Amino acid sequence: MAVGPQSIPSPLEQCKAAEAKLSRARDLLSESNPETLAEALEECRIELLSAVEFLRGIPGPVSSAEKEAVASLLLRLRSQARAIGVHARHTSNFCQGWLQRALGTGYTESGLPVLAEAGPRSSFEG
Amino acid sequence: MGGLLGSLESSIGAFLTYENAIAVTQNNVSNASTPGYSSQTATFESMPFAPGQGLQGGVQAGPTLSTDNFYADQAVRAQLSYQGNYAAQSTALSSIQGLFDVNGQTGVLGALNSLFQSFSAWSASPDTPSAEQAVLNSAQALAQSFQSTANTLSQITTGANQQIGSTVQQINSLAAQIAADNQQIRSGSQRDPGLEANLNNALNSLSQLTDTTVTFNSDGTATVLLGSGQAPLVIGTQQYTLQANFSGSGSSGNAGAVPDVQILDSNGQDVTGQISQGTLGGLLAVRNGTLASLQGNATQQGSLNQLAQQVADDVNSILTSAQTSTGAKGVALFTYNNASPVGIAQTLALNPNITPDALAAASPGPPPVANGAALELANLGNSTDPAFEINGQTILQFASGIATQVGQQTSDAESNQTLHTTLLSQAQAVQTQISGVSLDAQAAQITILQKGYDAIGKVVSVIDDLTSTLLNMVPSS
Numbered sequence: 111m112a113v114g115p116q117s118i119p120s121p122l123e124q125c126k127a128a129e130a131k132l133s134r135a136r137d138l139l140s141e142s143n144p145e146t147l148a149e150a151l152e153e154c155r156i157e158l159l160s161a162v163e164f165l166r167g168i169p170g171p172v173s174s175a176e177k178e179a180v181a182s183l184l185l186r187l188r189s190q191a192r193a194i195g196v197h198a199r200h201t202s203n204f205c206q207g208w209l210q211r212a213l214g215t216g217y218t219e220s221g222l223p224v225l226a227e228a229g230p231r232s233s234f235e236g
Numbered sequence: 237m238g239g240l241l242g243s244l245e246s247s248i249g250a251f252l253t254y255e256n257a258i259a260v261t262q263n264n265v266s267n268a269s270t271p272g273y274s275s276q277t278a279t280f281e282s283m284p285f286a287p288g289q290g291l292q293g294g295v296q297a298g299p300t301l302s303t304d305n306f307y308a309d310q311a312v313r314a315q316l317s318y319q320g321n322y323a324a325q326s327t328a329l330s331s332i333q334g335l336f337d338v339n340g341q342t343g344v345l346g347a348l349n350s351l352f353q354s355f356s357a358w359s360a361s362p363d364t365p366s367a368e369q370a371v372l373n374s375a376q377a378l379a380q381s382f383q384s385t386a387n388t389l390s391q392i393t394t395g396a397n398q399q400i401g402s403t404v405q406q407i408n409s410l411a412a413q414i415a416a417d418n419q420q421i422r423s424g425s426q427r428d429p430g431l432e433a434n435l436n437n438a439l440n441s442l443s444q445l446t447d448t449t450v451t452f453n454s455d456g457t458a459t460v461l462l463g464s465g466q467a468p469l470v471i472g473t474q475q476y477t478l479q480a481n482f483s484g485s486g487s488s489g490n491a492g493a494v495p496d497v498q499i500l501d502s503n504g505q506d507v508t509g510q511i512s513q514g515t516l517g518g519l520l521a522v523r524n525g526t527l528a529s530l531q532g533n534a535t536q537q538g539s540l541n542q543l544a545q546q547v548a549d550d551v552n553s554i555l556t557s558a559q560t561s562t563g564a565k566g567v568a569l570f571t572y573n574n575a576s577p578v579g580i581a582q583t584l585a586l587n588p589n590i591t592p593d594a595l596a597a598a599s600p601g602p603p604p605v606a607n608g609a610a611l612e613l614a615n616l617g618n619s620t621d622p623a624f625e626i627n628g629q630t631i632l633q634f635a636s637g638i639a640t641q642v643g644q645q646t647s648d649a650e651s652n653q654t655l656h657t658t659l660l661s662q663a664q665a666v667q668t669q670i671s672g673v674s675l676d677a678q679a680a681q682i683t684i685l686q687k688g689y690d691a692i693g694k695v696v697s698v699i700d701d702l703t704s705t706l707l708n709m710v711p712s713s
């Protein structure tokens with residue numbers, strides 16, 4: 111059977127695909143456990159990069175029939191992305207503050223935090 | 237709106253959950269140097285996901301798990317017990333060892349050698365007053381050495397008794413603390429790592445004092461049994477006190493003997509036999525073992541008394557069977573109080589009635605020999621005549637054996653102390669590896685997470701820019 115020419119996804123389809131990736135990224139941020147958190151964050155980053163690719167793949171002209179739906183979806187996408195961004199920045203700052211509070215010994219002359227040197231190990235672990 | 241608010245609540249819940257995870261890590265770092273602290277690991281539980289019923293899924297913090305490892309802790313406690321035992325033995329035995337010079341230069345063995353040398357010199361010139369006086373002087377020195385040794389052993393025994401009493405008090409005090417910790421654990425609504433650290437420390441301190449069997453109950457409380465487990469020390473919140481009995485069981489035996497120390501449980505039952513390790517085990521081994529074998533107890537005379545009596549009896553027997561140069565019957569060189577077999581060494585003395593010219597050097601024969609008795613006395617130390625032997629050994633072999641035995645016990649205790657100190661360090665290293673808090677690991681974990689969130693933030697800002705650009709390209713009508 112002959113295969114016809116592959117159809118180019120419409121802007122709306124691209125936006126929906128990007129939204130699915132964002133949704134997956136948001137789930138990864140909120141459904142992992144500490145043991146797999148680092149891996150989940152990496153997976154989350156990859157999902158977000160896929161969303162970027164879908165958004166970049168949106169062709170220039172948008173048909174007037176899709177215009178409103180695409181605009182509405184893009185607004186929702188931006189809102190969701192910003193929510194994830196707030197979560198990520200807040201948690202990054204939280205981690206940095208924790209490191210400074212737990213391991214900080216003071217500040218450099220330029221105001222940068224100085225962390226404690228790791229002490230000698232009391233175990234045989236590498 | 238319900239869906240939007242639900243999503244928001246789910247996100248907030250997830251964030252609070254990670255905040256808890258980081259707080260657990262922070263607690264680990266704060267307690268990195270707290271003795272007995274076991275690293276805690278946060279756990280997460282899935283929340284039900286049923287949007288129709290308003291359940292948005294996500295995660296919530298579960299119970300915090302301790303990485304505390306029972307077997308590692310048990311290994312540390314066992315080594316603490318061994319180390320406590322041998323450290324106590326080593327200290328106590330070193331003071332006893334000083335009394336018994338294995339080289340035969342000082343102490344009872346040195347004085348005994350000097351006496352036999354004076355007998356030898358006297359046998360060469362039996363009528364010489366200076367040789368006779370030298371014999372009396374050496375006999376006097378030997379008697380004083382026996383007395384001094386017996387008195388010092390008695391003082392060491394008193395000291396050991398005090399240490400045993402004090403150790404039993406410490407054991408009772410720690411048992412009370414463990415019972416109180418159990419009470420707090422039982423009344424707490426969730427695990428308290430600080431309280432568990434206290435409990436672990438108390439269990440370790442207790443292990444150093446005596447051998448224990450520790451089991452943990454499902455509610456987190458510890459049950460502590462003495463030795464291999466016949467007598468309880470702590471069950472739940474109930475403490476069972478021990479008591480040291482220094483007055484003996486009342487059974488008859490050698491009159492005037494220092495009774496063995498008994499450890500009684502809360503019912504007054506003798507549980508001494510169940511204690512073999514820890515400081516108490518070590519002290520009991522020296523007190524009821526080494527010291528009793530030297531100075532005697534209700535059932536044995538003690539090797540020091542055995543030696544003193546054998547030397548005195550043999551010397552007196554030879555001298556009282558001999559004659560002086562004037563034909564007078566010989567007199568005993570030594571006296572002792574024979575009211576009790578365990579008091580010989582302490583009461584051994586030079587016969588106050590003897591004078592140099594009363595020393596009988598001649599054996600009556602037939603045939604009479606002018607220095608026969610003196611020669612027999614000179615060879616007495618190495619005589620294999622069964623009448624002059626102690627437990628199949630010559631007098632000098634037996635005396636030397638006492639010194640060797642004490643020296644061997646001291647050396648064994650010191651070697652074992654060194655060995656178990658090393659094994660304790662190894663067990664503690666393993667325990668630290670399992671339960672300890674590695675600052676490096678904790679900080680690295682947080683740094684990795686922070687980098688992950690940073691990377692996500694950067695990608696998100698790209699999406700923000702892209703969507704903004706696209707929105708400009710697709711203006712809504």
